[in-house]
Every structure is written in structure tokens, then in C-alpha cells.
Amino acid sequence: MMDRIRVAVVDDEELARRILRELLAAHADIEIVAECANGFEAVKAAAELTLDLLLLDIQMPKLDGFDVLELLGSELPVIFVTAYDSYAIRAFEVHAVDYLLKPFSAERLAEALGRARERIQSRERPPVRDLLSTARADRGPIQRILIRDRADVHVIPVEKIDYVESQDDYVAVKTGGHSYLKEQTLADLEALLDPRAFVRIHRRYVLNLARLSKIELAVTDSRVAILSDGTQLPISRAGYARLRELL
């Protein structure tokens, strides 16, 4: 007898959560440990509880199902539950266990749970994070950066970013005096940002062009970017070349 599977049900519609709760009750090995009405609650649940499986709606306020998955950045098996068939390919790209179309039957849910059990037992954990980045790159530049701070989530629209600083395996996203740490390399993040609005001015810095106030010549041949709030950032020789192309 294997351990009970700990499930979080994530859907912004009360009725949709209730039918899942009802149908899951028929499966003795399934335990619902969290019911979440939005993506924030889902991230919180994943941070505070041990989960084996997510039943995840896609269309939700603020954070959609894919955002949640990106924030969890983990190998948590997920079954998408949605009325939209147009996300099936993306779901496949992030290795979803299954993709249930609303309305679905008890049998169809049972089939999905069967696949989830197999996935959980096999301990096979496809790396979600990289795939999310590549899948996203095809769809144009991102508009928001999602940052998970343990159980909390910060949603930062890219136009509110001042600059991004590389800190080893992390990036620090600077916005209005705040700094948010995200586990991602600067090169990965840069690839997702709009290249006309953001420029790599230095090995360690990506700058939002809209924040640039002026460029000053410091000591011989090295330049400094002065931001509109007065912050000073070094500009490398290659960075200056890239800047000149855009200005």
C-alpha cells in the first residue's frame, strides 16, 4: 500500500473546486490537503505543505496555471483542468501529467489520476524550469516578472523594473527602491525581456532604457549610467556598444 497522494485543488471557481472534491472522494488513496481559489494560495500551499499532485485550473486572476507552475519551479506533477483546449501544447511542453477539459467525467478524472500515480511512483521528474523558459521565449517578450518569496508572490510588470543585477545563481530585480531575488541567471532573464527596452550594459547589469537619465564618462574609457533616481551603474565597453545601437 503506497502512501496517500496529497493533492491541492486550484481553481478560482467555487463550483469547479466542489466537483473535484466530490469526484476525488471516490479515490481512497487521494487526500485533498489544500483548496486554493487563486495562484497565490497555490504557491503558499506548495510552500507550506508537502504536495504530491496539483489539480490546476489555467484561467485564473493575476496568476494563471502556467505562472503557478513557473513559480513553483519544481517537479510537482500537475493535471491541468480547463475549458480551453488551446493550452494543450503548452501543457505538454511543461510535462503535465494530463489535461482535463471541462466538463469532464468521473472516468476521465480517474484515468488522469491513474497517470499521476504512475508518475509519482516512477519518481521520474522532468525538469520544468528550463522548458518553461524556452516555451515562453517563442511567445514574445514577457510582460511581468513573477518572483516567489517563500509563500508570497510578487508580480512585477516589466515597465516598473529599474534594472536587474546578477548575483551568482540569482538575479536581483530592482524596482522603486525594492529589491527582489529570483533564482535565475541574468542571461536567462535577459533573453525573456524585450531587447528594445532592456539592454545588458555590463556583465552584471541589465538596464531598463526608460530609466536611463544620462551617461557620464568616469575615468579613462569607462562610463557610468546615471538612472533617473540617481543610481549609478557601470557600463562595460561591450555594454556601451550595445547602448549606442539602441540610442
Place this chain on the structure above:
Amino acid sequence: MHPILGDRRRLAIYLVAWLLIGLLLMSGLSGDSAWLSAAVFFLPLCLVYALVSLSSWYICRAFPIDDRVAVPRVVAVHMAVAVLASAIWVGIGAGWASAVDAVVNLGAGLLFAEQRALLFVVGALLFWLAAVFHYLLIAFEASREAERRALELSLLAREAELKALRAQIDPHFIFNSLHSISALTSIDAEAARRMCLLLADFLRETLRLGSNSRISLADEFGLAERFLAIEQVRLGSRLQVTRDADARAIECLVPPLLLQPLVENAVVHGVAQLVEGGTIKMAASRNGSTVTITIENPCDPDRARTRGVGLGLDLLRKRLTTQFGAYEAIHADEQLGRFRVEVRLPAVTAV
């Protein structure tokens, strides 16, 4: 295409009928001749005349019987043609009789000489009979064709209606509603039934009103409220709706399903994108010759904007431009988390 010549089955039935006529002629006109000579003479002759009589279709078609036609003229034409056809037939009969007698002497020539006059009269009458038959056939085909076309037209109309519906209503709305019903069946059967009725009512009204070129703004608001009532079942207390329309405004006529894309946007891109939800405010007022309709909803200013926003609005703008010309009908703006669409139309009421 000839209705009998062009159809093998019909042709076979037609020829069999003529063989029966031939048998009648045989028994009626054989006189003193042996049955064999009567059969050899009459039966082939009738088959030949069957084919000759098919030509009456062309006359029937050239002189259709309807309100515009002078009946005496048609009768005269048919009489003349029947006389001509019968004369030809009698001529063929003479030839056939001597041909038969030349091969084996069956006394066909004698038979022909006896019945020549009667044969001519019968021939003319038979040709007339064929004409009547062809008229009936034409009437039958015409009514069948009319039926088929009526069916085709109603199918086309229904298809157009469904297309219009599909263009106006997001199918995911229906899938989501069905999912809500599916959930409600075990939780609250009565509510499930109510939801079914709401959905059916909304779809039926959309089809009914959608086929008109103009409907009253009151009807249009009614449709929008039905839609929102269904979305309220799904979204629960997150969706609130208010309506503020003056009586002089709602009697105005507007294109049907004008509000549908607007309220749908207000839900899908507005209220449903907010964790705490919000209120959709619908309003209408009339100012002289203009009626102004506004739909206002809260929205998430930081939402991702790639999800086809503005598509419904663009379609509606196109629709209104084709109907009202260069009239700048739609204004949409977003400020501080509130999205507002204003539609201004010429105030037209039913005459």
C-alpha cells in the same frame, strides 16, 4: 432533361403503361382479325407512339399552364399537335402493316384499312392524354423542387444564425457553464436545473433576437443580463452587476448582440482577472438624437495583455462602422484599474 426519358425506371413504367393501352386497342379494334395479327400490328405501334408522345413534354413546357397564359390558345396548340402526331402515327401504321404483310401474310393491311379512321381519333386522344400526364408530372416536379429549395433556404438561414451566434459568443463560456451544471447536479439539483434553463433561455434569445436587424435596447440589456446571470453562477459573489438606464434610452433600436462582446470582455478580461472580483456597471441615457451606452468594469492594471483583448471591440467597431458609416461610435479607455467602453448611436425608435 426530359423527366421520363432521363430516368430509366420511369421510362420502363411508362412503356408498360403503353403496352397495356396497346392490349386495350387490340381487344377493342381487332374486329374479325386473329389475335396474333392484332398483337403483331398494335403492340409495336403503341410502343412507337409511346415514344412519339414523349414529345408532348416539350409542348407542355413551352406552354405552361399558369395565370398568365391564354387557355384557348394552349388548347388550340395541343389540338393541332395531337392531330399532327396522330396523322404521323397513322402513316407509320400504314407502313408497318404493309411491312408485316410483306414478311408473313397476317392480314395486317386489312386490319389497318378497317380501323384507320378510329385509329386516328384514338391517336389524337392518346396524345392529349399524354399531354395531361406531362402537365401533372411538371406540376409534381415543380412542387418537389419548391419544397427542396424551401428546405435548403431554411437550412442556410439556420446556418447563418448559428454562425452569427458562434461569432458573438465565446464557446468556452458554454463549456464553463456546462461544467458548472455538472458540478451543481450533485450539490444542488434545483440550482443545476435553473442554470440549464438560464443557459437555454440565453441561447434561444440570442438566436431569436440575433436574426433581427434591430432590436430594442431593453431587449439587448435583457440579453446581457441573462449572460451575466449565468456568469454569476460560475463566479459567485465575485461578479456583481448594476444597470442604470432611463426609459427613453431603452426604447431605442440597436443592432442585436451589440453588448455581448462588451459584457463578455468585462467578465473575461475584467472581473474574472481580479481575485476579489468586482461590479460591472451598465448604463444608458438618451440625449436628443443620441443614445449613449456605457459598460464599466474594474480590471487589473498589471494584467498580461496578450490574451486577445480588443478583438471583440474591433469586430464591434467594424460592425457599427458598416452600419452607421464614419460615425465614431465606440470609445474605450482605462484609468486606475477601471475599464470603460462608451457606445454612441443615433437614437432611433420604432415607428
